Amino acid sequence: MTAALLSTIMILATLAAGVYAIAVIDRVCSAAIGTATLGPAAAGGNGVAAITVNAISPNVFLAPIHQAAAWWLAPLHTTEAPDATAWRLAPVLYLTLAAMGLALVPWSETFVPVDLATGIVLWGALEPLATVLIFLHGWSANAHFALLGSYRYVAIGLSYILVSMFVLIGVALPAESLQISAVVASQQELWNVLRQPLGLPLFLIVGLGISFWGPLDFADSSDLAGGTSAESSGRSLLVWQFARMAMLVSFSGIAAAAFLGGPMGPLLPGPVWLILKMLFILVLLMALGRLLPRLSPERFMTLAWVVLLPLAFIDLVWAGLEALS
């Protein structure tokens, strides 16, 4: 009982802290991109430029909290004839999936909130369920942009989920188990990121896909005025955005466990190592999200089937040969 309670608190606290970290990292990435690539922002001179630089510089550490408060207090909007239950529920269920995913991540050799013998399979099941919920969120709003966003997401869903399956089978092979703690233990000598060099880069794309982030934001993009969340406002939007970032946190946990040896590492305690590795994955994802433009869904789908999927096969064959030797 106590263990279950401790696990639950641990998962919820990690999700909340992780979402906060993402919000901060994303703001830092956004600001860094401007200055790093196009030279320093104009200081002084023209009035407009001056105000951007001199305006009460928003504190990146407090900004996420201010934003959350603003969403919390904003009025809730409804459309003409939404499927109200599904519309309100979809963000909550998506958040639940994120929490379920994070529960699979081992924090140390002894502390694994849910150490399923089929952990990899459960994560594999969460990905298509996420697709269902993203579709539900867009469809239930009963509005054209939201519907289009969800159409598009469903259309590309399968192409990245397949990549994820093969890459994860690849990490299960050397462990000879579908249990995530066993996958971590199998990396005692060499982390999977080195043993299967194609694995992590391919899996990062899955992370962008499952949280429709950056270049894979086909569901909630600007060209659809916000896509599935175009009609959402206030708390509903807050939960949706929170859930989306929570899914990234959960993904980073799984990626750290599958490729970076999870809690393994010298000197520092296991959980600290895990958090550092998760942060590393999140920084990578945020930077990719800000740096890469969005392809058209058709082009991405071609890329996924013609390039990424064969690469995932190669990764699997590589993992198989390596496991045999």
Add this chain to the structure above:
Amino acid sequence: MAMNWLARLACKAPVPIYPAIGRDALDQVQDWSLDARLQWVRSPRQARILLVAGEMMPDAHPALRRIHDQLPAPAVTLWWRCTPLDELADRAIVVEDIEQLGALACEGYRSLLLNERHGESPLCADKPPAPWEGLGEHGQGGEGMMGGKPYGRPMAMTSDDLRDGLELDPLAFSVGPFWPVLAPGLSAHFVLHGDVVAELDITSMPCPVELPAPFGQALQQPVAIADLEMARARYHLRRLGHSMWINGLESASQAVLRRIPTLQPGDSIEPWRRWLRRLGFFVSAGADKGKLSSDQAERLGGPAARAAGLALDARVHDREYRKLGFEPICRRSGTCRARWQQWLDEAAQSLNLAARADSTGAKTSQTELIESPRGIVQHGRAPEDASSILCDLLPGLEWSEAIATIASLDLAAVAEPADRESS
């Protein structure tokens, strides 16, 4: 108390604001969108403040009323360079000088959060835009179970597919004229199959644009080529920034917009191009679509025509330009990618020309025919609206490609400088 504490936190967040842009206001609103106190939201549902900027023709008023009501109540409207609607005139917050925009928006937002101000009352009646037209006893259907037009919208019925034989329900809807993704004033009725555009009707044309001041002067008197070329470079880069924003490079696009006002003659934008190429912007959504035929290119003129291989450029007729070694840049393919690259090329060329003209103090030698960023302008003849070419160009494209194509074309008519003086 708890509410107050939360409200005070929320006051520190950037103000969610949605722009409804009319005539001749886009550039300045774009510049001020960089204000860190404001957050320009993508959907009016997420805004608390509506900014109505620029002159509105009376025929845009119904759309303005609708967009006003699309902000969840309570909301506040700010008016800049435009007369408030009669219904809202008594409580209108008028922005006299755009520099006050940030401050006024913050104040309006704060007063909403702290309940010091009530929102505005809705302007449209809360009823369906069209009655339910059905013949059955429950209002269903036209003939039998199918057909009919619930609330003026066609029933979901499959129709022939454009692409792969999978029949989908057509989805019909209108966008614009206040959608920041499209040019101000442009509104269109789309019919989509899945996310493929099947049909498109332009329901209102984009507002005519005023050219940057140096171009207006160039029709009256010789002006410094450096000024003209700097204005041109800024114009093109602004459009590039918008296309980058649409294709998901939001932070980078902001960086471009922030850099534009501080560009100096002779600055190099080669790093921008290298950087865009490395990140894959030139293969992003729509890059190889939106190919203009030579007729369409000729009709559009300007960089869009040159990107499609037509060497139309009035600057070749100006001897001062020839002295500076000007030659028009052309590309062949006429796709969105070609236009993006064309903007970069021409902006770089303009910055170069500006540097050379700056050192010699060269002025234009002719006033009857000038090359504006939108095409050739002469007395009594300015580029006309070309939005109808979208009806040929977009069907068959996926939504993201269609939107990228629209963003890559400068379709609005050019308001003649003479108009401006008389009005």
